[in-house]
Amino acid sequence: MDLTHRPRRLRQDRVRGLVSETSLEPADLIAPVFVDATTEERVPIETMPGHERVPLSEVVDRVEEVRETGVEAIMLFGIPESKDPDGTRAWAEDGVIQEATRRITAETDTYVLTDVCLCEYTDHGHCGPLEEPLQSDDEHTDSGPACDPTLTVDNDATLEALDKIAVSHAEAGADMIAPSGMMDGMVGAIREGLDREGFENVPIMSYAAKYQSAFYGPFRDAADGAPAFGNRRHYQMDPANAREAMREVRLDVEQGADVLMVKPALPYLDIVSDIRREFDHPVAAYNVSGEYAMLHAAAEKGWLDLEEVALESLLSIKRAGADLILTYFAEDVAESLPA
Numbered sequence: 334m335d336l337t338h339r340p341r342r343l344r345q346d347r348v349r350g351l352v353s354e355t356s357l358e359p360a361d362l363i364a365p366v367f368v369d370a371t372t373e374e375r376v377p378i379e380t381m382p383g384h385e386r387v388p389l390s391e392v393v394d395r396v397e398e399v400r401e402t403g404v405e406a407i408m409l410f411g412i413p414e415s416k417d418p419d420g421t422r423a424w425a426e427d428g429v430i431q432e433a434t435r436r437i438t439a440e441t442d443t444y445v446l447t448d449v450c451l452c453e454y455t456d457h458g459h460c461g462p463l464e465e466p467l468q469s470d471d472e473h474t475d476s477g478p479a480c481d482p483t484l485t486v487d488n489d490a491t492l493e494a495l496d497k498i499a500v501s502h503a504e505a506g507a508d509m510i511a512p513s514g515m516m517d518g519m520v521g522a523i524r525e526g527l528d529r530e531g532f533e534n535v536p537i538m539s540y541a542a543k544y545q546s547a548f549y550g551p552f553r554d555a556a557d558g559a560p561a562f563g564n565r566r567h568y569q570m571d572p573a574n575a576r577e578a579m580r581e582v583r584l585d586v587e588q589g590a591d592v593l594m595v596k597p598a599l600p601y602l603d604i605v606s607d608i609r610r611e612f613d614h615p616v617a618a619y620n621v622s623g624e625y626a627m628l629h630a631a632a633e634k635g636w637l638d639l640e641e642v643a644l645e646s647l648l649s650i651k652r653a654g655a656d657l658i659l660t661y662f663a664e665d666v667a668e669s670l671p672a
């Protein structure tokens with residue numbers, strides 16, 4: 334055949350590397366770490382094989398394990414010793430994240446990002462304090478406000494809490510603050526709080542386009558943050574919407590977000606690539622618990638090769654336009670990459 338164009342020429346082994354458009358490095362990855370104030374021992378997370386909740390006494394060891402793989406950044410999630418309707422343990426000076434951050438930054442040079450949200454700290458499991466019930470009729474509140482499915486999160490009261498949480502994390506030494514609650518105005522409130530307290534150089538990575546997703550299921554087992562009633566669709570985004578994501582992102586940019594995150598990652602790669610085209614900020618993607626769990630489950634059955642599908646997943650997230658990836662595969666993939 335007289336073919337001028339033969340794309341296969343560039344797929345030969347010795348030239349593939351030269352023409353490869355996307356690369357993945359340990360420095361692109363952030364590993365989530367769960368710190369649990371209710372335990373003295375490491376507790377495996379059943380729905381996320383290979384991950385554990387670690388007690389404060391083990392957190393530095395845990396972070397050193399991550400660092401040995403070449404990953405330099407972690408995202409901290411906390412499980413507090415107690416919960417209440419307002420989530421007050423989230424901004425306590427001796428809270429689980431604050432304490433963990435102090436220990437990690439004192440003993441390692443790891444880049445520490447902290448998740449700023451209230452759902453692990455409120456007893457009802459929502460991402461902020463609830464609005465007062467419309468009628469305070471005793472009959473209706475018998476079972477407590479935490480059971481009233483009509484209640485919604487009080488946006489503006491939550492902003493005050495987020496300001497306090499972010500400042501308390503920065504005071505403990507957090508390098509970057511990552512608000513994940515999808516409250517309107519959250520980035521602005523946190524930027525103002527950080528600047529007011531002298532943390533103008535602490536960047537904010539906003540979970541700018543965070544969808545209401547069933548892919549968070551396994552995380553709820555990990556962080557004990559399932560809503561006690563209802564769901565999060567009155568604040569997290571509708572999976573049907575893409576233009577709305579651009580609006581969310583634009584608002585966060587206006588309020589001073591430094592890094593823009595999309596969550597989940599694989600089912601929302603179109604959003605990653607839209608943001609990449611429209612904005613010049615670094616784009617992050619959160620390859621969430623369900624994306625991790627489903628590959629593990631299939632691999633356990635022998636249906637998929639875990640190492641290969643994990644690498645392919647992360648590569649496609651980068652190809653879509655993400656600069657950094659928050660992923661439970663961080664350690665395994667970093668170890669499998671050529672040095």
Ligand code: PBG
Nearest residue numbers: 450452513548549552621622623
């Ligand atoms: C808290 C938060 C959640 C996740 C990260 N931060 C849960 C949720 O929003 O329901 C999920 C992460 C994952 O599934 O890996 N706001």
